[in-house]
Amino acid sequence: MASSTAAPHTVKWGIMATGWIAEMFTKDLLTNPATRDVHDVRHELIAAASSSSKKKAEEFLSLIRAPSSTKAYASYHELVADPEIDIIYVATPHSHHFQNAMLALNAGKNVLCEKSLTVTAAQTRKLLETAREKKLFFMEAVWTRHFPLSIKVRELIESGAIGTVYRAIADLSFNRDLPGGKIDFDDSNRMVNLDLAGGALLDLGIYSLTWVFQALYHTQPEAEKEAPKVVAAINKYHTGADETTSIILQFSKHKSMGIALTSLRVGTDVDSHNSGGAAIRIQGSGGEIQVMGPAYRPLQYKVIKKDGGGKIEVVDCPIPKDNDRDWGHGMFWEADESARCLRDGKLESATMPWSESQAIMDVMDETLKQGGVEYPELIATDVFDPQSPLNTGQR
Numbered sequence: 001m002a003s004s005t006a007a008p009h010t011v012k013w014g015i016m017a018t019g020w021i022a023e024m025f026t027k028d029l030l031t032n033p034a035t036r037d038v039h040d041v042r043h044e045l046i047a048a049a050s051s052s053s054k055k056k057a058e059e060f061l062s063l064i065r066a067p068s069s070t071k072a073y074a075s076y077h078e079l080v081a082d083p084e085i086d087i088i089y090v091a092t093p094h095s096h097h098f099q100n101a102m103l104a105l106n107a108g109k110n111v112l113c114e115k116s117l118t119v120t121a122a123q124t125r126k127l128l129e130t131a132r133e134k135k136l137f138f139m140e141a142v143w144t145r146h147f148p149l150s151i152k153v154r155e156l157i158e159s160g161a162i163g164t165v166y167r168a169i170a171d172l173s174f175n176r177d178l179p180g181g182k183i184d185f186d187d188s189n190r191m192v193n194l195d196l197a198g199g200a201l202l203d204l205g206i207y208s209l210t211w212v213f214q215a216l217y218h219t220q221p222e223a224e225k226e227a228p229k230v231v232a233a234i235n236k237y238h239t240g241a242d243e244t245t246s247i248i249l250q251f252s253k254h255k256s257m258g259i260a261l262t263s264l265r266v267g268t269d270v271d272s273h274n275s276g277g278a279a280i281r282i283q284g285s286g287g288e289i290q291v292m293g294p295a296y297r298p299l300q301y302k303v304i305k306k307d308g309g310g311k312i313e314v315v316d317c318p319i320p321k322d323n324d325r326d327w328g329h330g331m332f333w334e335a336d337e338s339a340r341c342l343r344d345g346k347l348e349s350a351t352m353p354w355s356e357s358q359a360i361m362d363v364m365d366e367t368l369k370q371g372g373v374e375y376p377e378l379i380a381t382d383v384f385d386p387q388s389p390l391n392t393g394q395r
């Protein structure tokens, strides 16, 4: 973003929850935008809330070296009632997203909500309807979409650099296999616990789908976008959550197919050195784009042309670091996008449009149905309840 003489637009954030991703995101929020050559927007941290205790919120603020003025709240209700806050970042487990994001929207707050957006497609529909009705900005926090790397890959596809794209294969899998059939997560962990919407698909498979959608859906002209037909298979873990899930997406109008893979039994990156090759392959009539994993935070892509004589273009896209804070994870770009949308009065981002969040959630919903995964009513209901234990923290 080129520098300008106008004062940057400031957006005031409230952080809902104090777990791992809340820490990563908020540290990014506090980096200096100039370190990523952004000069038109800036972020202010107003408050963070923990549903567990005020002490936990205070410890969080201390951990991320928040400005001393930042408020610590002991409940999500208090956070969404703070008139100083423009936008709430929802960083709870996906089981909680529907109720928590509804809580914020109903309090009149704009929302950036972590992936996977919801547990069911009906919940996503309800959230989007609410944001539309209340004229509030709302975005699913799929940070990867806002990376310069992703923008570049989408531009290459749109410019026809690899011809007509007919197939995309994407994988995000972690090898957490243990001898004896167990997976290396405690049964209570959000990765495998049905009460927390556990399973490979909602946590990791969403990124495989993100790449399939970026390659075969997002890059299509608006009028030509088509919802894919889904054929899916799921192997379940003993908790009932999906441990390995494979999805074929057929876009018949475009004669294209996507294959989205995820697993907690084998890893995309077999030896942590990318020796297994690309995590994402976008295949066109004139060439292929390969994106090196992990699919959620890719740092390199390759372009191989059919008639390129064996030449491979390798492009590195490092994440800029703010040396003063010794930090830079890559989540700041989605925060910048949110800020620009707020500045420009946009309710949704063109990079992560509502219709696409819905289309992806529809695919995940259908996949879970085909695989027979069922989540408890408390987290699957699409009836908003401000006093739900998911909003009050009474676990």
Ligand SMILES: NC(=O)C1=CN([C@@H]2O[C@H](COP(=O)(O)OP(=O)(O)OC[C@H]3O[C@@H](n4cnc5c(N)ncnc54)[C@H](OP(=O)(O)O)[C@@H]3O)[C@@H](O)[C@H]2O)C=CC1
Pocket: 016, 017, 018, 019, 020, 021, 022, 049, 050, 051, 052, 053, 056, 057, 091, 092, 093, 094, 095, 096, 114, 115, 116, 141, 143, 190, 196, 202, 203, 296, 393, 395
């Ligand atoms: N974009 C990305 O790269 C990533 C995104 N995520 C997404 O972020 C979300 C949170 O993941 P992560 O931060 O790893 O999870 P954590 O378990 O580390 O944190 C979740 C936080 O949610 C709050 N919470 C409220 N109710 C519960 C409950 N019943 N059980 C557990 N936590 C609860 C807690 O904060 P408190 O007690 O303060 O209320 C807790 O610290 C998920 O939806 C995940 O998909 C996760 C990792 C990476």
Ligand SMILES: O=C1OC[C@@H](O)[C@H](O)[C@H]1O
Pocket: 203, 204, 296
């Ligand atoms: O979004 C995510 O990306 C990184 C993974 O480690 C994490 O489980 C997932 O939630």
